[in-house]
Amino acid sequence: MTPTRATTPTRTWLDAASFLPPVTGAAAIAERLLLLLHYGINWDTGWVGRRRELYWDHHLPDRVRVATYTGGADLDRWWSTVATDLESAPSTKEQRLELSVLLREESIPVLTLLRENTTALVLRTRIVAEAVQARRSTAATATSPRRQK
Secondary structure (H helix, E strand, O other): OOOOOOOOHHHHHHHHOOOOOOOOHHHHHHHHHHHHHHHOEOOOOOOHHHHHHHHHHHHHHHHHHHHHHHOOOOHHHHHHHHHHHHOEOOOOHHHHHHHHHHOOOOHHHHHHHHHHOHHHHHHHHHHHHHHHHHHHHHHHHHHOOOOOO
16 A cells, blocks of 8 residues: 555655656556655765766666666665665655555565656656756745845
8 A cells, every 4th residue: 555645755756747748557566666766766975876877877877777687686775785885865754654655565476667767757756856856946036035136
């Protein structure tokens, strides 16, 4: 059973990219795991933050795919492998709760998609992340005081 649609961190992020057609089943689980992985990365002091230019095209997809082979046949081990490699951890109670629920989903279909559809899943994650950033930028601009002449 997955967390309800309206209450999860990934639902909030996905809502920023409502123009994307939704995915279901194992693809939705994989997508949500990748979003939690991405938003859990330590961008300030971790190695990934110092190598952003290669993150979307190399570091993220390579580590996601490799972890499907080296992480065993369950989502717990896959998550431990890829999260350790990318220095990622959920930063809020809500993210930890969602992750704990997602890791209990059936592993093989999700791992198969993460292995075979890595490019498409990472691309969707990037589109969502860019939409979230655009929404945050718009909100920040709307709430910042205007300069007076």
